Structure formats: C-alpha cells, structure tokens
Amino acid sequence: MKAEVLAFFDRVRPAIDACLDTLLPAESASPEQIHRAMRYSIFAGGKRLRPALCVAGYSIFQNDPAPILPIASAIEMVHTYSLIHDDLPAMDNDDFRRGKPSSHKQFGEATAILAGDALLTLAFEVMSTCRGFDNKALLRATGELARCLGTRNGMIAGQVLDLEAEGRSREQSDVEAIHSAKTGALLSTSVWIGGFLGGASEAECRLILDYGRRIGLAFQIVDDMLDETSTITALGKTAGLDRKHRKATYPSILGLDESRRMVRELTQQARVCVKPLGDRGATLIEIAGYLETRGR
C-alpha cells in the first residue's frame, strides 16, 4: 500500500513542478529579485502534499489529471506564501525551511514579505483564469480557497491563535481549534476542490471534506510529534522550536503516546469517510495511511 501511494506522489510531483514552472514568471523577468524569491521557496523541495490531495480528489471522478494541475499548483502557491510569512522574524522567526535558509534569510525581509504577497496574489490569478471548468464551479472553488485562508476558522485565524497561545496554558480544544484552522482548513479544502471540480455530488463533496478534516488534524499532530522527536537534519527546519516557543501542541498537552493514538483514530475515521466512494477512493485511503506513518 505504501508503495502505491509513493508511486502516486512520484507521478504527481513532477507534473505539479512542471506546471508551477510554467505559471511562475522566469527568474530573468523583471523585477528579477522577486521572481527569484518566489521560485526559491516554491522549488525548495516541498512534498506537494496539498496539490497531490487535490489531484487525488479530482482523480476519483476523472481519468486525465491535466485540467486540475493549475488549480493544484495555485494551492501549492498559497501554502508556500504561508510558510514564507510564518517564518518571518515578527512571526515564528525561523531561519531554516526544508533544509535551506528561509526566504527572509536569503533575500531580506522586504523581499520575503513581497514574495509571500506575490504568491498569494498569483494563486488567485491562476484560479480565476484557469480554463476547462464551468465558470460557476471555478468561482465557487476560488471563493472556498479564499475562505479557507482567511480569518474565520481559516489559515490566518490559526496563525493568530497560534501566536496568541504561545507561552500560555491551554486545553485540548484550543489546540484543536488552532490546528484545524492553521493546517486543516487548507488541507481539507485542497482535496475538496479536487473532488468538487472533478464533478463530485454534494454528498460526495461532504464525504471528501470530512476525510480532509480528519487527515488534516492527524497531519498536524504528526507534525507536532516530529518537532518533538526529530533533529534538524531529518526535519529540514529547526527542531524543538515548538517547545522553545511554548507553542500549543498535542504532545505538550496529551503526551506522545496519546497523540499517537489520536492519529491512529483520525486516520481510521478518514478511511471510513471515503469508503462509500468504493474503489475510486483507494488513493485517498492510501494517502491517509501514508500520512499516519510519515517520518517513521
């Protein structure tokens, strides 16, 4: 099963990379510095999990993934924007990302802020000018992407709550609210957009979204656990920062064993969500299992 999901990622990753390469302005295009910075972070070796989820959702209903690739690439752009801004000195102040200096260390703060802004902006340009979809559906997908990035239970809400929670005591429900907004919203919307634009019925869309919420939370708990237990070499970014910043994490509240149990349970729930899709949901089931055991 793991071999199959790795093969899926190995197929999707170069397709997404090629699409991103056509969508991003060349480094030689003026102003060169901003395009260099955008490409530096986009091609920093990301796993392309969110675009892969989008493609997987689409592929439940469609054989040829080509039409969804620009949409999946736009999703990777907004993910990368969030990483660049999160790393800034005023935010998490992280000097490393994916084993390389973070954007502001490499290009300076001004360029890093603008590179994040530019990737967010380009993502919406790509979404709204994408061909091959019904206009109404494309507008809805664009609106849902914006919503999941926003301040009402979206990514920015998660980032704000996360910064506010630093150093404070908090409960499991607080951590869950932070995680579901900060990571879960984009992850679940990624797979939802794929399914929705692939032609899922409203009922199928709901199943896919429920699946996405569960793997999204499981993903973040695993992330927290890896931050506790990994080294900078394995993680590609500074390890142990959550503890140092007294971040709100699952291991800090529940301990590693209970966190691990929650990941298992959420993964199992995610599998159950997409079971009604039958064989077509196999890739989503495999991805859930893969995310459960990543980093081990």
Add this chain to the structure above:
Amino acid sequence: MKAEVLAFFDRVRPAIDACLDTLLPAESASPEQIHRAMRYSIFAGGKRLRPALCVAGYSIFQNDPAPILPIASAIEMVHTYSLIHDDLPAMDNDDFRRGKPSSHKQFGEATAILAGDALLTLAFEVMSTCRGFDNKALLRATGELARCLGTRNGMIAGQVLDLEAEGRSREQSDVEAIHSAKTGALLSTSVWIGGFLGGASEAECRLILDYGRRIGLAFQIVDDMLDETSTITALGKTAGLDRKHRKATYPSILGLDESRRMVRELTQQARVCVKPLGDRGATLIEIAGYLETRGR
C-alpha cells in the same frame, strides 16, 4: 465642477463604508485582534478614491450602483493591504498613516503582516462570491484584479522596483515604470472593472483603461509633489520621506514646475480618452480635474 465631484464622493463614501462594514468580520468575532487590525486600517479615513473610480466606471452604464459596491469594497481592501505592508519596518518603515499610528505601530508587526494578508485574501473571497454578475465576467474581473496587484507590471512589481531604486540615480522612464506599476495599475484597473462589469464594450473598456492609466500617473506625480511640499498635518503621514529615503520621484528628477506641467497634460489626455463616451463620461472627467488640483 469641483462641487459636483465632491458631491459624488460624498454619496459614494458612505455607501462604500457601509458595504465594508458588512463585509469585514465584526471586532467581536474571534480572533478579535486580527479583525480589530483589519477594521482599524480600513476605517482610518481613506478617501475611497479607488472604489469611487470603480463606481464611476460602473455608473457610466448602470443607474443603480448597489451591485458594484462589494466589488468596489474589495478594491479598497487590496489598497489597504498594500498600505499596511508598505508601512512595515522592513519596507518604507513609516510610523504614521492618515494621521494615525500605522498598523504595526498600533498592533505589532506580526498582526500588521497578517492583517494585510487577511484583507488581500478577503478581497478575493468577496470578488469570487459576489452576486448579480455574469460568472464569466466576474472571473475575468477577479483575474484582472489579481494581475494588477502582481509582479508583472503590477503593484508588487512597483514596490520592488521602488525599494531597489532607493538612493540610486535613475531616469524619468524608471520613475514612470515604478509609478505605473505601483499606483497606476490598481487605479486604472479599478475604473476598468467598474466599466467592464457595468457592461462596457471592448472598445469602451479600452478608453476607460487609457483614462485610468493617465489619471493614475497624474495621481502619483501629485502625491510626490505633496510629499515634497506638505507638512505631516496636511498629509496625515510623515512628509518629506521620499527625499529622506532618496526615493525615485518626479519632482526629484523633473523639478516641481515640470511635474506640475505633466500633471496638467496627463489630466487633459485623460479627458480626451473618455470624451467619446459623451455625457455618460462626465463624472470621470470631473474626477480627473479634481485629482489634478487635490491638496491645493
């Protein structure tokens, strides 16, 4: 003529403010801090020039401005995002905006960065979920808004070029490239979006865009001149900063007299652009004249 354009602004401003008030989450909505910051900058006493241009463009073809108000409000959101990020310490490092502490002075850098991100994101949510327009047209307007904010001759390109040009010698063509990207692109797109969604033909759209480009450049030259000649009280932000930062400005290259002559010429050209629209273009002509003499 000036009285008429002031009356137009006086009608549009409260309508835009009321629309923004419904579109922005309440300050009491969690996370409160980010919503406070978004509202602080949005309701800081902006003149609503860009939304007014959007409404003016729309009103050439439509009697009831109500449908365009959310779109015009989204345009004000992206304008405000750009001001918040421009003021950041890593960028122009300006502590005042519209006579009040800038966002990062009031809320801290992290919240200011996120408030800018959130306004940009919300603008695209509003654009793509707006009712009352043809889906294809709405997608095109959304795409054009994103494009004019981006790195290819858009607002971010202008900001990058502006930062790069600080302290360097440069020519009129450099300054024009900076200004047309940094300010002109959004100003001209604002009026274009209004006209386009109002139902302008392709030929009429071109006239409106040409008009917008000319008043956009004139607007920025006037801005440069005001920075040279005003006080902080009149300007609402720190005056003389362009000179201090050795910014690329028209007065620094051409002198005040020649800058003033260019503003007159561009304003006249703008008037000629919309002349073929007949009486329907009267408001645009009045706005051009108003912008020429603002601050005097």
